[in-house]
Amino acid sequence: MLDLTPKTVAERSALRINPCKTCQPVGAMYAALGVHRCMPHSHGSQGCCSYHRTVLSRHFKEPAIASSSSFTEGASVFGGCSNVNTAVKNIFDIYGPDIIAIHTTCLSETIGDDLNSYIMDMQIPEGKRVIHCNTPSYVGSHITGFTNMVNGFLNYYVDPNNKSASDKIAILPGWVNPGDNREMKLIAEQMGLEFIMFPDHSGVMDAPMTGSYQMYPDGGTTQAELKSLGGVKHLIAFGHIISTPTAELMQKKWKVPFNLLPLPVGVTFTDKYLMALQKLSKREVPHALEEQRGQLVDLMLDSHAYTSGKKVAIFGDPDIVLGLTSLVLEAGMVPKYVISGTPKDDFTVLVNKLLDEYHITGSTVKANADLFDLHQWIKNEPVDLLLGSTYGKQIAKAEDIPFVRAGFPVLDRYGGPLLPTVGYVGGIRMIEKITDAIMTRMERDYSDEDFEIVM
Numbered sequence: 001m002l003d004l005t006p007k008t009v010a011e012r013s014a015l016r017i018n019p020c021k022t023c024q025p026v027g028a029m030y031a032a033l034g035v036h037r038c039m040p041h042s043h044g045s046q047g048c049c050s051y052h053r054t055v056l057s058r059h060f061k062e063p064a065i066a067s068s069s070s071f072t073e074g075a076s077v078f079g080g081c082s083n084v085n086t087a088v089k090n091i092f093d094i095y096g097p098d099i100i101a102i103h104t105t106c107l108s109e110t111i112g113d114d115l116n117s118y119i120m121d122m123q124i125p126e127g128k129r130v131i132h133c134n135t136p137s138y139v140g141s142h143i144t145g146f147t148n149m150v151n152g153f154l155n156y157y158v159d160p161n162n163k164s165a166s167d168k169i170a171i172l173p174g175w176v177n178p179g180d181n182r183e184m185k186l187i188a189e190q191m192g193l194e195f196i197m198f199p200d201h202s203g204v205m206d207a208p209m210t211g212s213y214q215m216y217p218d219g220g221t222t223q224a225e226l227k228s229l230g231g232v233k234h235l236i237a238f239g240h241i242i243s244t245p246t247a248e249l250m251q252k253k254w255k256v257p258f259n260l261l262p263l264p265v266g267v268t269f270t271d272k273y274l275m276a277l278q279k280l281s282k283r284e285v286p287h288a289l290e291e292q293r294g295q296l297v298d299l300m301l302d303s304h305a306y307t308s309g310k311k312v313a314i315f316g317d318p319d320i321v322l323g324l325t326s327l328v329l330e331a332g333m334v335p336k337y338v339i340s341g342t343p344k345d346d347f348t349v350l351v352n353k354l355l356d357e358y359h360i361t362g363s364t365v366k367a368n369a370d371l372f373d374l375h376q377w378i379k380n381e382p383v384d385l386l387l388g389s390t391y392g393k394q395i396a397k398a399e400d401i402p403f404v405r406a407g408f409p410v411l412d413r414y415g416g417p418l419l420p421t422v423g424y425v426g427g428i429r430m431i432e433k434i435t436d437a438i439m440t441r442m443e444r445d446y447s448d449e450d451f452e453i454v455m
């Protein structure tokens, strides 16, 4: 399908081909789904909302609920005030959420709809809330939209006088799968800490089959927890790109001290999480976690003969890509190309710093990059493995490269969102997948006389 991609790289400044990102409202919708009994609402046309729901539903294999202001020509010209007023009334009447979290779209941003004043003038039923954030999709990416919605919730909800969570910490997981939410929480519990995770997609986007549809599953951060977030004793924020604005907001507005950590992928980054928790809990790391760490290191050593020196191209969202880069470096691999579609130069600084620590030279690291870039580079200097979202599968096919799916979105495989990539357990899972992919390729290419049961 991509066989005709040219090898000659031409400089492009304005054009993106096969972008390695999606639009802001996808992130805003995902963040809102991590709040208990919340209906995400897309203030724009139905087409935007359908696309955003589709990409989330296809990744998680769960219904991603959301509503739309259903703009047509009239709203596009005269503004969407009456559309959103009607929508909010209907949504509370018909679907009964506790919260409606509105995000904008390109269209409503372009015509300048003022959600702030619309919400102030709205008839909102007693005990219900409507919040909003701005997500103009012509800047940033779905990662920016996620951050904007998280900050939107905090700005609307946090009660500075609410000290009910003063003995708790807050955990901002960033954009991760529900399996990661569960693993992060499990580790914090094992360290004996009480916490509020926001947003929390476990129990929502990985809800079990019960035989009956539950529009609002049991999981998600509650309104009571949101109100108390300004009074927590400490914040652990994961992901320098996705969580820095939120951590800074919480420090500035409510004086919450924070640790900003990389997503805990691999040994070193998970160690950082453990050390931060240990400092707060003043407890020894339990044996169970030490054992998992040892197992991950052991697995890396056992599989080293197959992973060492292998060149890998990693692409996707900046924070997960940074984590995966750290993991493959620990496994002795060489991250040859490391890209993110999100336009944040901090990403290149962080990845290059990591590569320097491992004395890796000659790698290409780029933010605001696209998969056409990546494909052309691979044509000029191939890699042994591709690591990233489903959108790499055509490159993998065209160049016949082993491919491990990770990050968002993974549209064409099942089960991934239920399982962790983070923590020592997630590291074991990822090293198994990577080693499997490399060994499966070796076996495919072996001659009959070299083909052995034990490799």
Ligand code: SF4
Pocket (backbone or CB within 6 Å): 023, 024, 025, 044, 047, 048, 051, 104, 105, 106, 107, 137
């Ligand atoms: S119009 Fe804008 S908000 Fe809608 S799907 Fe396209 S990029 Fe996203």
